Every structure is written in structure tokens, then in C-alpha cells.
Amino acid sequence: MIPEIQQLAYILATVLFIFSLHWMNDPKTARRSVMAGAVAMLVAILATWIDPHIVHHGWIILAIVIGLVVGVPLSRVPLTAVPQRTALSHAFGGAAAGLVGTAKYFLWLGEGPENLTTFRMVAIVAEIILGYLTFTGSLMAAGKLQEVRWIPQRPVVYPFQNVINIGLLVVAIVLGALLVMYPAEPWSGMAFLAIIGLSLIFGVLFIIPIGGADMPTVISILNSYAGLSAVAMGFVLDNKLLIIAGALDGSSGLILSIIMCKAMNRSFANVLFGAFGQVKAAVAKGEQKVYKQESIEGAAQFLEQANSVVIIPGYGMAVAQAQHRTRELYDQLTKRGITVKFAIHPVAGRMPGHMNVLLAEADIPYSALVEIDEINADMPQCDVALVVGANDVVNPAARHDKSTPIYGMPIIDADRAKMVLAIKRSKNPGFAGIDNELYFKDNTWMLFGDAKAVIGDLAKQLSGGGMGH
Amino acid sequence: MIPEIQQLAYILATVLFIFSLHWMNDPKTARRSVMAGAVAMLVAILATWIDPHIVHHGWIILAIVIGLVVGVPLSRVPLTAVPQRTALSHAFGGAAAGLVGTAKYFLWLGEGPENLTTFRMVAIVAEIILGYLTFTGSLMAAGKLQEVRWIPQRPVVYPFQNVINIGLLVVAIVLGALLVMYPAEPWSGMAFLAIIGLSLIFGVLFIIPIGGADMPTVISILNSYAGLSAVAMGFVLDNKLLIIAGALDGSSGLILSIIMCKAMNRSFANVLFGAFGQVKAAVAKGEQKVYKQESIEGAAQFLEQANSVVIIPGYGMAVAQAQHRTRELYDQLTKRGITVKFAIHPVAGRMPGHMNVLLAEADIPYSALVEIDEINADMPQCDVALVVGANDVVNPAARHDKSTPIYGMPIIDADRAKMVLAIKRSKNPGFAGIDNELYFKDNTWMLFGDAKAVIGDLAKQLSGGGMGH
Amino acid sequence: MRRFLFNSGLGRVIPVIILAACLTAIFLSASPAGAQSGTAQEAATPGSHGPATDYWPMLFVLILASFIGLGVIRRVSRLLHTPLMSLTNAISAIAVVGSIVVTGADYPPLIRLLGGIALFASVTNIVSGFLITDRMLRMFKKQ
Amino acid sequence: MRRFLFNSGLGRVIPVIILAACLTAIFLSASPAGAQSGTAQEAATPGSHGPATDYWPMLFVLILASFIGLGVIRRVSRLLHTPLMSLTNAISAIAVVGSIVVTGADYPPLIRLLGGIALFASVTNIVSGFLITDRMLRMFKKQ
Ligand SMILES: NC(=O)c1ccc[n+]([C@@H]2O[C@H](COP(=O)([O-])OP(=O)(O)OC[C@H]3O[C@@H](n4cnc5c(N)ncnc54)[C@H](OP(=O)(O)O)[C@@H]3O)[C@@H](O)[C@H]2O)c1
């Protein structure tokens, strides 16, 4: 009877998981997603727990309690820390898969080597390699994103790096193949541990050469690995639900990383093995051209006289936490009957959908957020394009200058607007480490300073100015 | 080894089937669909044939040859006969499922009743009930569509009809339940045959009360039954490929029938139990209002002077096989720089997509075929709406007259065009059997006659006229 | 029941019925099925619900396939609904797989005869289905 | 190999590799697996490939689930890509199912310890994943 109930529960969970992801296709239904997902998870847990083989309930409860204690605070992190958190949870996921795989192997090795069928061994090896490399890899990624002191932000490169990395992986896989053929020899346990070790090391070396700002892409790739390790676990335990949920997770990671690479016009290979961030150091120097600055008052006037304003937020807005001030500015302008739109570039910020979340946090209606193609169409009619801490995503060089690393990346055509106001702190380049000719165009005026402060002043000026007249 | 190859082949076939349906989402890729599907089928057949249990190859080859001999001609039918053909092949599909189910049952009954597990019995019962009722039901449907003499076109109704039908089904299901509980009693075989008989009868009675013109909807419902019986067969034979292909087929039938019902603004219930066609008889009489007729010459002139013409084809064009003449007319008009569009109503004709196929047959580019919402938007700018054997789909009553059976069905707003030319043979109503006030509007002129002839004359007139000036 | 049957439409409830039937069946047959297909090592492994492997996988496959079917078909171009009908026709003739086994295996002639008829019917559907679909699709031209 | 790995991108080839690996495994292990899970009546029934039932269903499930995953995720609103990441996080923590079994069953303590850690990790992901997703989604307002 119980196995039937369990399977039924797993089918239910499957259906709920699929709907959960399906409902994410529209913000209106999205809230349901979480409900569906959570219910599915609960059902699955309970269905598993009633298994008569389970006797040590204390252990389970303990682990769950600790999980809760750690999990809740992890969900309270500021939105700017979401990428790190995501990376961290991939690390946890990878670890879980790896550990279960390890436990299962040694269990069967001890209690019944005949259970170590070729098929299971393949699954186990896949599970641990993927699991453990995801573990360390994601930890590194989290570290880089959190800008932890002792983890180098810049790509660390050394000769034959890629060869060495791939080499490591190959060795691990070869060992795995051996293990598949001789699962229960005296030396098998050792080999197994060796594979674990190699995977852990590979995870680290795999991330080191990748620049901190490329982490988001890496994260979603690791995301799909975490999913695949879950699939492998499903094969090991002959558990369909694991396979399905893992496959769903895997495809999500895959698709997100593809989207990011497309939007950056870069290949997986370039992200993973290109040591991209380096370019920065190289190009960053040598800026002769002159910036035209503008005062808060002047800028406020320009905005006041405009009919249509397009605000182009970028990573800088996230860093400065300027979304709430931006909201105030938005209110001031709309109050004057000025149409204000936000131009959202797919890779503005440091993770997909980054800007959307921040602006949503500041209660800006998502009907005001416009995607790149749409906004570029009416850019020529735009009176003022206000660039808030965005750089690469508005760099016209992407359109014509083959030499720049961002060549070919679709950009928001701020330069086609009647005039441009750009907010940034310094003359430093953006993520891609290249000059932005937009800042030197005749109809571009700079507002140097921290985005939060500048926008705040603009808003105050307008509210004040508004009364003045 | 062989089972592995078979399963591998089945997985391949699964993937190909899914792609086959996926590619149907765009005419550009659609040709591939057939290739993918055919290859998948071939792979599946071969993979099954190599099963060592198969010894009587002669029988198989014989059956296949006969199948080819019958199948090829069946694929050459004129496009107007496509609905019948589809119905016929559902009958075949249902029969196949029913027969295999029967064979399996009696096989196991004879050779090893222990194989008749509850689960299998449920599957078998489901398979034969669905299979056999689909068989006779589809035959009836095909007959009605083919307008076979001894099958009544009009709905045949008698008191308590629905009660009797449902009753039959219930009896069959109850017998089935008994059989599931006592699969191998002395009387089980008899019960099994009884179920078959009841299903066959139900199939007939189920269709009798449904009007000939509702057959398309019925067909797609039977389509989904055929699919489900394949699923059941998959359960009986523990064959995943059968389950998957069956599920795909089932969902297709379901969705098409839903689309049709929506577009006719009717419920399944009304289609299946409403004995719809009757209405005709009732309303068809009593036409006092006067038609304004127009001569070919006059009509040709109107068309010549127009800037934009919208042609609204309906069932009449199909009956008259007027698509090729329509093409000539289309050429004549476009040659004069007149923009000609075709307004395609989802249920124009007698099956979904009917008009599209016919017009495609006449080499009219599908870029010229416009869907209802889109065309209705620019109807007011249309100079001449040429209605070719369409009636219900252009009947304004659907918008306001609650009493008509088509009330609420979305229609093509021919009446909003500057003028209307309507081609039909007589004063008879259309499928829904109701007057069409469109024909009596001030700016509507009738062209009575067979669509093929009338359109032909118009085209000739225009070509002649073209030279004349 | 009848109300429900009508309003929601036979077509839509049938799958539900089928599934429900199967599930009840499963609960009735829990033990026998288990007896038939559990395997020592599976039973010994909690988490790999041995006794269930017999039919549960099929239910998972059914559920997933239905999701795919609904997803894919909903996106088929309206232009192609007629060809779609004949294509799915041909595809559902996959019943041929079952027919071949019944026809060709070493069973009593009468049973094989039934199989043979089924096989003939399926092949007819395959051939005519794919041919006519292709014939129709060949007609669709962009310009 | 390396070229291929690079151009097509690790991310995209991994699934292929996995599948390939599994399949080779299957052919290597054809007989043992068969021996373990074939059942009398299944073997007696052509068409119900007895020996294969062990892992083939899982491959079918994997294939179908991947199709669904790609189909569904491709249609997720761009607005919600960040919440999507944390949602899939939480979902993939379904590994909890495996961890529970390993932790709670009557295994040697060391093994159960591994399981316990895995369980803790999974629960953390579930909790934080769903909570933060909900927190983000609550922020999205139409007007
Ligand atoms: N979204 C993703 O998924 C993703 C993933 C991987 C990589 N990327 C990459 O990240 C980049 C995103 O482009 P982006 O234009 O959004 O950002 P960006 O190119 O990195 O430029 C950010 C700009 O904001 C300014 N800034 C930083 N802190 C600021 C503050 N507190 N106040 C005001 N300005 C500040 C910086 O100039 P100052 O230092 O002078 O202030 C810099 O010019 C793209 O190159 C993209 O390829 C994105």
C-alpha cells in the first residue's frame, strides 16, 4: 500500500512542479508558482518519510530543524545579494547530491556489491562528479560575487590552464569508467574517493580563471549541473520525481545561460575559457576625450521641459541601491504629465532580470518597464535619455567597433535620443572595461556622482522647482 | 541485447514524434513533420519486428501488403473528402486497438490467467470499450459525411435517447468492473464479448442523434478516443511508445474539438447531445424579405473600382470546388493593383482549417489568408466583401439575436464593409438553418448560382473587361 | 455525474476517468502486482519502490506525454489544422507495434488472425495518413 | 573533442554526455540488469520487454521531462528571470527525497551522517529558495 501512496504523491508533485514553472510565464499568475512548488515539495517529503524503512526519525527532524534555522535568514538577504545566495544554494544542492551518491556507494559496497550494477555505477559516478564540482565551483562563484577578500575577483590565469582543467576532468572520468567496470575491487573505495577529490579541485580551478562579472552566466551553468546531478541521483534511487525535477532545473539553467550569452553576444566557450575580465586591465587606460558636465539644476530643467523621458538603469543603480530614489524621480516627472519609460536591457546589472526586481522593489509598475527592441523603436522620439549607472548596455561601439569585446551585443540606442544625461561616479569604464563614446557625444551631459545621491538631488530639485514656478 | 535495441528505437521514435508535431507550428517547417513521423514509425516497426518471439513473418508481410494496397488509394481522395477519410481512419484505429485487446485477453485467458492482473484487466477493458465504440462511431460519422444513402443525415431522435445511450455505456462499464474482479471465471469470456457488443452498439447510437454537419467536431472527439485506446493498449503491453503516441494523439483530438466548439460558441454537451441539425427543419421556412440581385457585369465593375477586396469563403466554395476559379479571380484583381485578402473563419467549411487547405490547393499564398480578428479590424476600410458560399460565419445575427443557435459565435463582419457581394445557389439557409439578414442589407447584392460558375464568369468578365477598356 | 459529464464534455472527462480507473485498479492490485515484479535488491533498497515499478512508470510517462501533447498541439498553426488531423491519425497508428507482436508470435491461429486484421488496419492508417498529410502540406506556399 | 566541447559550450553537451554514458552502460549491463528485474510473466509476454523495465522507464521519463522543461522555461516572462532562478533552486532541492531515505533508514551511522548533512543542505535550499522567490514576486505590481 505505502509504495502506491508514495508513487501517487510523486505524480502529484510532478504535476505541481510543472504548473509551478508554467505559471512563471506571467507576473499575474507567478505568485501561484511558489504555492504549487512548496506544496509539491511538502507532499514529496511526507510521502518519502512514511517509508517503513525509515526508523531514525530523530536524525531527520534534527537535520530539518537546522536546515530551517539556516534557510530562513538566507532568504532575507538584500536583493543585491541574490546572485551570491543563488550560487550558495547551488553549492548546497551539489553537496547534497554528492553526499547521497557517496553514501549509497559505500552502503552497497558494504552490504551488497551485487547492487552496484553497471547502470547504477554510471549514474553514481555522474552524480558525484557533477555534485562535487558544482559544490566547490558554486562556492567560488559565491565568493567572487560577494567579493570575499581572499578570493581573487580578477581572472587568475596561468599557462596551459584549460589543458590542465580538462585534464583533471578527463582523469576523473577515466577513473569513473574503471570504477564502473570494477565496482567492488579492494581498491574501488580509494578510486571513488579520488574521483571526489578530483571533482572538488576541478570545481575550484574551473572558476578561478573566470572574471567576477561573468559569474552570473557561470551560476546558471552550475544551476543546470545541479539539476543534472539530481537526475543522476534519481537514476541511482530509481526515483522518477527526482529525475523530473532535476530535468526541469537543468533545462532552466541551460536556457538562462544561453539567453545571457546571446544578449552579451558571447559563446559559452568565451565565458568559460575566455578569462574575460582581463580585457579591462588592458583597455581601461588612456582617456583623453573631454566630458561635458551638467549641474543638477540644469539637468532638472531639461527633464522638466521634456515630453518623453526614457530611464536606462544599469549595474550602477543596483550598486548604489538607487531604485527608491529613482521611484521618487519617476513620480515627480509623471506628475508633470511627462511619459516616463524604463529601458530594460536583458543583461543590465549582474543577473538576468536584475533591473526588473530592483525596480519592482521600488513599486515601479512593470507596465513601465520596456524591453530593448520595443524601446529602441521609439528612441528617436525620446527627448531625454537618463542613463543611471549603465555603461556597456548603452555603448554604441557594440554596433560598429569590431575591436571591442562587446561588438555585436544588442544595445539600447540611448545615442539616438534627442539628448542624453548620464549618471556615473567616475571616468572608469564598465564591466567590459572599454570607453563609452556615448559620454562624449555633443548631446550628452554627464552627472558625476553616486547614482543614489544624484537622483535624489534631481528629485528634490524637481519637487522644489515644481513649486517655484 | 534485442530488448535494449528495441527500447532505444522506441526512445528515438518518441523524440521524432514530438518534433513531428512541434514542426507543425509553422508551414515553413511543416514538411519536416511528415518525414520525422514516417521515420519514427519505420524505426518503431522494425524494432518490434526483430523481436525473437516473432516467428510468423508471412502473416505480417501479408497484412502489411494489404494495408499498403488499401492505404495508398485512401490517400488520393479529393480534399473535400478529407473529413470522411479521417473518420474512416479513426474507425480503423479503434478497430486495431479493440482487436489487439481482445486477442491479448483471450490469449492470457487460455495460456495463463495469472497474467490477467487487475491493472491489466482495467487497461484491457478501457482499451476495448474505447476501441470498439470508436470503430462503429467513426464509421457512422464517415457515412454521414459521405452522405451515404441509408445513413440518415438529419439527427435521429427518440424519447429517452440520451438516457438509453448513457445506460448502455454504464452497463458496459459495470460488466467491465465485474470482469476486472473475476477475470478468469467460466463466464468471463462471455462477459468480455458482451462488453464488445455493447460498445459497438453504443458507438452507433451515440452518433445517430448528431447532425451531419456536426460530424467534424465529433470526429476530433473520436480522434482523442482513438488516442486513448492506444494509451490503454500501451498499458496492456507495457509499451511506453504506445502510451506516448497515444497521449499525443489524444490531446490533439481534444484541443481541436475544443477549438471548434469555442468557435461555434457551443459546448461539447450541446454538440453531442443537442441534436443540433434539427433546428434547421424548424426555422428554415418563411422567407418574405426581398433579395437585391446583381448581374455578373455589374459585380465585375464594382470589383474593378474597388481598392481593397476581401473574399470570404465558406462551405459553399468547398462544395462547388470553386477554389481554382477563385484563384483566377484573385489574379485578375491583384493584376489591377487591388489588394485582395481572404477572411478565414475558424469554422468556415466543415472541418478546422478546411478553407486554408482548399485555397492552398489553388496556389493562393497563405500570406493572403487572414484570421478573423485581424480582418475584422480593417473591414470598415474594405470596399467590397465577396462572400463565396459562406453563410453562418458572416451572419450578423450571431452578434445580437439571442434566439439564434449561433448567437455569440464570433463572425466575420462582412456587413461592416462598404458593400457586399454574396454568392450562393438558392435562398436556403446555411448549416445552422437560419436566415441571414446580411443578404437583405441595402449595400448587399446577391449573385445566385453555383460558386464555381459565378466566380468563373466574374474572372472571365474581368479579363475580357480588362482588354475592353 | 451526468451533469458533470455533460457540462465538462465527454472528451474532457474521459482522460480523468481512465486515470481514476487505473489508480483504483492499482490499489486493488497492489499486492499481486508487487509479487510479480518486485526484485530482491530493489525491495532491499528503500527509495526505489520495488513493487511499484510494474505500472507506475507508465503512469508517469502518460502524465508527462499528455503535458507535452497539450503544449505542442496548442501551438500548431491554425493554417494547418486539417493536415494536423491526418498527421495525428498516422501517428496514433503506432498501435501497429502491438499488432505486429500479436500477429507474428507463436499464438493460436485465431488470435493471430485478430492481430493480422489489426495490423492491416494500422498499416492502412500509417500509409494513407502520412501520404495525404504530405500531399496537403506540399500545397502551402508563402508566395 | 575539445573543440566540440568549447564551441557547443559545456552546458549544452553535458546532457548528451550523460545520456550517452547511460546508454553505453545499459548495453554493458544488459544481462545483469535483466537478471535482476525480469519477471516470469513479463518474459513470457513479447512486446513487454521484461528485462529492460529496470532503467528504460527512467530514460523515457528523463527525455519527456527535458522536453517539458525546455518548453515551459522558454516561455517564462523575462521580467521574472531572477525569481525563476531561485524557484528552480528550491525545486531542484527535491534531492531531499533521497537524503531522507539515507538519513532515516537503518544504515551504519557514518552513512546516515552523510545523509543528514545532505538533508540539512536540501532543506536549507527549499526554505530559502521558496521564501525569497515569494518575497521577490510579491514586489511585482502591474499598476
Ligand atoms: N545581467 C547579467 O546577467 C550579466 C551577466 C554577466 C555579465 N553581465 C555584464 O554586465 C554588464 C552590465 O552592463 P551595465 O551597463 O548594466 O553595467 P556596467 O557596464 O558594468 O556599467 C556599470 C556602470 O555603473 C557605474 N556605477 C557603478 N557604481 C555606481 C554608483 N554607485 N553610482 C553611479 N554609477 C555607478 C560604473 O561607472 P563608475 O564606476 O564610474 O561609477 C559603470 O560605468 C554588461 O557588460 C553585461 O554583459 C551581465
Ligand SMILES: NC(=O)c1ccc[n+]([C@@H]2O[C@H](COP(=O)([O-])OP(=O)(O)OC[C@H]3O[C@@H](n4cnc5c(N)ncnc54)[C@H](OP(=O)(O)O)[C@@H]3O)[C@@H](O)[C@H]2O)c1
Ligand atoms: N469548420 C468546422 O470545423 C465546422 C465543424 C462543424 C460545424 N461547422 C459549421 O459549419 C458552418 C460553416 O459555415 P459556412 O458559412 O462556412 O457554411 P454554411 O453556413 O453551411 O453555409 C454554406 C453556404 O454555401 C452555400 N452553398 C452551398 N453549396 C454551394 C455551391 N455549390 N455554390 C454556391 N454556394 C453554395 C449554401 O447556400 P445555398 O444552399 O443556397 O447555395 C450556404 O448558404 C458553421 O455553422 C459552422 O459552425 C463547421
